[in-house]
Each structure stands twice: as structure tokens, then as C-alpha cells.
Amino acid sequence: MSSPPSADDALSAAELAAKYGLAVSGARPGLREYVSQLKGRRHFILAFSRAKLTAQYSQAKLGQLWQVATPLLNAAVYFVIFGLILGTKKGIPQEVFIPFLVTGVFVFTFTQSSVMAGVRAISGNLGLVRALHFPRASLPISFSLQQLQQLLYSMIVLVAVTVGWGSYPRLSWLLVIPALALQFLFNTGLALAMARMGAKTPDLAQLMPFVMRTWMYASGVMFSIPVMLEDKPAWITDVLQYNPAAIYMDLVRFALIDGYGSENLPAHVWLVALAWAVVVGLVGFVYFWKAEERYGRG
């Protein structure tokens, strides 16, 4: 070793670091600092989500047309199975049921794919996490944003379906914006929480499809919860109706569909929607941030 004798030699590593103002590498920043770092990376978050969205279909011949064609086909499949074959519309008139079903499918898919992308946000991007520095929350947030943009394409199909079954644009359509904004917040919180769990236990990616499918069938995507559960105890109906997926679906249906009035909504629905969004959004964010310095260990 060629180090010269100097006063610094007597110091321990920690003391030496303190003397010259060095910080622990990769330490977790405070919550406030973390938020401002994230804000600094907003261009990256947006660019990354758009890049992922574009890359998805770039090898297909029809290219970006699939952004619209995929939800359209999805809606068609659900229409054939639940609208024509099984006929789950019980208590809902036909011209309401079709947009009811399609809205349910699209709004639920928004949450579903955000969760699925969230689980893999860290564990599927370890290369990126181990190569570059950025607040790790950028990844789950970026994936939720990608799903939001995907949903906007689906909205084109949804508007066509709604108009096709006789609900024409009116002022209440604007309510879709706050409803989806709250849902986006909720989804992001959930994706952040799932990202932390998925980083620790990648097996969740295998398990989640089953959880999500159960959640979908329990949320009344293709049937009306109060009508279907008429003869069951009231608390079951309440639990199902106040679950966040059902709440956001109902709000969008209420906003878009003429024949789907407020009598179908549970009480205090906007308040509940707001509470779900804020609570899950904040808890998910803080929960994710708590493990910030540990992501990347494989």
C-alpha cells in the first residue's frame, strides 16, 4: 500500500466519511426528498410508459391499430358469452346491458393490468434497477401510466358501443374524468404495493391471475350485484358493492349510460371512491418507499 502517513489514517471509515462529507451510497432518501426526486424524473416516467406502450405492438403488421382492436375483440368475446349465451343480464334492459358489460370489462381490466404490471415492475426489470439510478417508484408508476394510456384507447371503443346502444353524449359524461382519475390513483397505490411484494416474492406473478379473476367475478363485471344477490344477506351485497373495483365501475357506468341512474349506486359512492384512492395511494407509496434501498438484491 502506498498511502502516506497522515492524520486521516487514525480515523475509522465512518469518521473519515463524516469528515469529508461523504454519504452512504444507495441510502434511502427521506419521504419529502423522495417525492421531489420522483418529480424530477417525471419526463422519464412518461417517456418510459409511452415507449412500453409503443413497443408492445411494434412487431405486428397492423401495428398500433391493435391498441383499439384488442379491447374491441375483448368486448366482443364478453358480449357473446355473457350477453348471448349465458344471459347474465337479469334485471337490466338489453340496451343498458351491453354498454354496462363493456364498461365493466374495460374499467376492471385497467385495475387488473396495473396490478399485474406492478407485480413485475421491479422483479422483471432487475437489469434496469441494477444499472441506473432513479427513484424505484418510477417503474410501478410508469406501468400504471401505461395502463391509463391503454384505457384511453379502450375509451374509443367504449364510446362507440355506448352510442351504438342509444346513450348519447351529455354533460354527465364529464364525470368519467374524476372517476378514472381516482381509479388511477388507486391502481398506482396498489401497483406500488404489489411491486414491493413481487420484488421479494416473484412467485406472486404466478398467483395473481387467480386472485384477479376471483376479484373480477366478485365485482359484478357482467351482472348487477344487488339483483343477483337479492336473496342473500345484505352484508354480502354491501361488501361486494363497496369494493373499489365495483365502485369505479359503477361510477363510469353511471356517467356514461342513460338508463343506469343513481338508484343503482350505493350510498356515498363518490366519498368511498375518494377514500379508496387516497388511502390505497398513500399507503402503497409509503410501503414501497420503505424498501427503496433494498430493490435490486437478487
Added chain:
Amino acid sequence: MADDNTAGRVPTVIADDVHIVYRVNGGGGGKGSATAALSRILRRGKGEERGVRKVHAVRGVTFTAYRGEAIGLIGTNGSGKSTLLRAIAGLLPTESGSVYTDGQPSLLGVNAALMSDLTGERNVVLGGLAMGMSREEIRERYDEIVEFSGINEKGDFITLPMRTYSSGMAARLRFSIAAAKSHDVLMIDEALATGDRKFQIRSEARIRELRKEAGTVFLVSHSNKSIRDTCNRVLWLEKGELLMDGPTDEVLKAYERETGK
């Protein structure tokens, strides 16, 4: 290079007894079948996690790097060089021990942020943003990056998806994006080996420029010549342990004796 051993040297990176352990799922005992996985889980519960294999990649490395130093990391494949760099950059959490740094050390490499399905154009922007550059900075440097990469020398390739590039072209674009930003503490991991001869000369010149701008440079390389050309101090790692730490000539001589070159 002369190492002026005067008092008042400012440390930029301090590694204090750093240990790094990788955990590999399903890397455990023998067969990779479902029944083997099940029996691993059933046998679990005796202290250590079953079914998870640990790889102790870096074992107790301690050193202090000072401002103005260019430090080479040598050692055979799998000796823990790249892992150590990642730990210094704060990208890989340490198992025990700590790393203190001045500012934010950066690893030269954006490969992971780029997407082969996107055009070279969009990848330049995406890679720049991923490294923490602002949109304005990227716009300013865009032409410089494309020209440096030489991608457009053989036609308008920058507007084609990256998956259509030859491996050499893709490597050149990646290096050009990565080298577009200057850093306080810079770490270079085998970046000099990309591209054809002409590009290698250009990239070595760019690395020297980056070194001038940076406070401290770390270079991982298997080419003793490029270590000799650029570094004044060398760390020799073997099996995760720091075998030797000293002036370039001394360490390289010992290393060459050991590896029989």
C-alpha cells in the same frame, strides 16, 4: 502517472468491509423438477432459507479512493469486479459493511433502459432520460450523440427500430448514449471493447475526456494495456477478496506472474 502523496488528499469513495451476497431462487440441490422443488419447500425451516442458494460475490473489501485517481479493477472472470462496482454505485445493497461516496457515482451503461423495438431516435431520448438528463440537455446533445455513434454513416438507420441493427451498431449507439453525460465518480465496465477499430479509438478518446471531467474513475477491464494506459492505481480481486491494492505497475506485474501471461 505520478501519485502525489501529499497531505490533503480528499477521499471520494470509502468502502468499509463490504460483503455482497446474491440469492438465487431454485438454484438449490440437484434436479430442477417440480417434485424436487416441493421437497425443498417441505424440508425448509431449519434456520437457513431452503431452496435459495447464496452466492457470496464480494467478501470483505476495504479501500479508500481519492479525488483525481483512476483505479483499475482486475481479476479473473467471476471474481466480483462488476458486483463491487454496482455496490459502490449504490445499485446493489450490501449484505454487511458500508460504502460512502461523494455525490452520486454513476455506472457507464444504459443498455437495460433501451428497448429494441423502438427506433434509435427514441432510444437516445429514453436512455438520456433514464440517466437523469433533462429534455433540453438531450435535445442539445442529440446530434452529437448520433454523430458520435456513426449510425447514420451507412444510411438513415437512426429512424429504424434497434432490433434491425447489427450487434456492433447497437453497441456503438449504447456507448454513445452512455458517454453523453459527465459524472463526479465514473465507473466503466468493459465498455472499451465495443465496435470496430475506428470506433474503439474514438471511444477511448471520449473516456479520457470523461476522466478529466470526473473526480474519480473506476475501470473494469481484462485488457492490461488499457488499464496501463488509463489507471494509476489497481485493485486486484480474486474470489471476492481484495488480493492486492497498489500502483498500477506493481499490481499488474504480480497479476501477470500469477496468470502466466
